Amino acid sequence: MSAGHDGPLVEMRDIVKVFGTINVLRGIDFQVDRQEIVGLLGDNGAGKSTLIKILTGVHTPTSGQIIFEGQPVHINSPQDARALGIETVYQDLALVPLMSISRNFWLGQEVTRRIGPFEVLDKEGMAERTRQALLDIGIHIRNPDEQVGSLSGGERQSIAIGRAVYFGKKLLILDEPTSALSVGETAKVLEYTKAAKARGMSVIFISHNIGHVHKVADRFTIISHGQKVGDFRKEEVSEMEVAGMVMTGEVPERLRLVPASAGDD
């Protein structure tokens, strides 16, 4: 792969994180290319959420380097991550249930118009642009003024994804996006994830459900006990093999012969 701004979107090198005496991450290399969906897999306690929290600024690494768009960066707070264009969609923390779709969409960056000395929210404008923006990636809503609380889990995830796409984020982190969704809604969320990729975003997809990850991801990164088990392109491995690696933390015989190509620099 070529270097410079055509290189990986984000690259985490030799990340170590120690909590007290516990070695949670023992030197992990992790990277996401542009317009790539990476499935981050691992059993509970493998260290995947710690790795993601380092990327989103919740934790700072004990040692290691993060390179974003070719530049070394220090992400010390969630605000830093946001400023870089990293958006995390958590199951429960994405939207405010008691507020309308439109208000959620524009939360923190509302459109205003001036009336004399006052800045007044442009509600109609925001509602219309919300509807249009969501329609652009295939999400239909009838009424942008509807409360988010009346929507289903999948619809909420979709709207959060649509918001990240609209505001030109570069990296979308989906943390267990499908864990509480019905089959139909899961399909929708996976579809919007692909739509986000088509619009130029990179996605880290974290899930326990290997079936869901396998449907959308271009590549899998599997970690176990704070270490990377391996990086595999989707074509190289079957769903069963991935499941086996997540459970045992061991790379099967067949794959050991093939060098893990995609993850290497």
Place this chain on the structure above:
Amino acid sequence: MSSFSSSSSSGARGRSALNSNILLVLLAGVLSLLFAQQVATGWLALGERLNISRRDFNLLELVTIASGALWGVFALWTALGMLTQRAEVTVRDYFDEGGPMPAGVRFAAVNFALISLICLLIAIQVFTGWLPLGDRVNIPRSNLNFVEWITIIIGLFWTVYCLRTAVGIWRRERPAWSWGQWALLLMTMGGMVLVVSGLFDIQRMLSSSRASSILDNFSGFLLLMMPGVLLTLASLAAYRDITHDYGDVRTQKAITGTLAERARARDIASKRVPAGQAIRNRLAASPGAGAIIGFVGLFMAFSVATDLFLEPQSLAGALTNNITRGIVAIGATMLMISGEFDLSVGSLLGIGGMTFMGLITGQFPPGIQPMHPVLAAVTSVAFVCALGYLNGFILIRTGIPSFIVTLSTLLMYRGLPLVFIVGGRTLRYVDYSNEPPLVDISRILLIALAVLGALALAFVGRALISARWADFRARWANLTQDDGDFRYLAAGWSGLFIFLTVVMVAALAYLLVGSVIEQISLISQGSPFLEISFFDVLNGRITSLPFIGEIPRDVNFRVGVVWWLVLVLIFQFVLTQTRYGNATFAVGGNAGAARAQGINVNRVKITNYVLVALLVGFASLLDASRLQSIDALRGQGLELEVIAATVIGGALLTGGYGSIIGALLGVFIFGMMQTGLVLIGIDARLFDAVIGGIILIAVIINNWSRRIR
């Protein structure tokens, strides 16, 4: 009909609600017959009965017997018809497919024609002076008063509306289905008001006469109750019968499927919503559904229960006594929406008042000179704001729940007045000074304020009038294309609204220009300053109003009410129209999501604590100015009253939801209860108990209406 066919037809309809409908109609018919029977046997005497023997009926009685009997038979016939009706006969078929007329629809149409006739008769009676209404002391019969004109106008409107609806139903016009629903719903409510007022009248009758129970004067009881009961029963039954297949329930409930499918389903259903559901949807859209229903219900109940309630004295008192509560409730709502609450407001109110009084009298802090009132006001409000900031600061720094933090500061802050106003003493302004705290206000400043107000008026007025005018023009132009059921009413209302807006703007402009001219002429007469008591600026008695004139001495209407309402408007604007308001909702609704979108959650919460303190500080100035004194326990208990008003107004204790207008209505409910309970002669000691019940009912209604969405 055999019991077999009745059970099969109701079973085929499959709606137990319809069976109870039949019972309602049956009951109405039986009651009507009973009424006619009572008159016919002479037990119930109507009209003037001087020197007429019981067996000689007068005209009124004959008409009552005939119409009561006829209507009763008609109702029984309708009930029978509903019972034996085949399942295929539905209201939808009647209007859309040209099917046979269901018994319930016939019942509704005939009743509309009757109501139309009755309204016309009432309007004529009032117009000719036979039926006097309102205060008629020393007015010749031919001069109609305001109440009478209103009655005539409403009566004629209702005559036309009901007649048009009856004809429309007869001719299978689709809009008539919708007109009828709204009219029946309104008449059901009107019937309930009549029932309530009848109950109050019975209570009064019992207490004034020697009758110990209604059985001693059963005919009087019938006379008072029957119109309301019949109207309620008949309207309710007809409403339920003609709405039950209006709108496709299956589509409405289609909540599975994709967003787009649901949207389409809802789009179809939303165009066909029964009147009652439409009102519920509208209520559900505003947080204070319970407050709105409670306010309207209590207002009507007190109005019919006692003539004294609608007197200016009562209404002004209800407002003036709640200025403090109302202003603090604004801040409490903001804070509660952002997910916290403040128990220390009562103590802060005491501190604010004490600081202000202490500074202008030179009593607190000890050993100072009396301070200029404006400076004292600013200082005391700033002090209260600092204490409010301390509340927020402790909360954020320690992470202790706001209940505990502000419970502690409630007790701590109260210590200050307890120490400095020793031994239950009251600090009275008159004990320290013989003249009020006068301030000189430059008339130039007043002119500048008036000019500023005129600019704001021009700006807002222009925007408002042009928007209304465009709306009216559009409605007028589309009158033939519009397929709305109420397009004429909507266009008429739009026209009336623009007229009222223009009148209001013109009146305000007239006042502003007039005051500028007056101030200029006073300056030219060599009086550049207005000397006025600072107490009056804050919360003086309003002695006269423009366009209305002098206010009588016993009407206690205060400047503070104006401050209160202005603050409500300002904070309603902040909450619903600004980015800060949006952030407040988000912080209370889901702090994690707000933080993820870059909102500084802690700063929003602390700002809201300071805003509460600012409002409490201002309220304490108004409170001290009204009573011109302060005591150590001022404001005790305020915190719970304010939280009660806020919760009645629809705010969620858990944050993220609420409205300033709701809190305003919540405080109005407080005020109405205080005044109204005394006026209808209920023991004032029951006030708290009644308020407790109202809080519970209001919150139940709020939750219920929120679930409808």
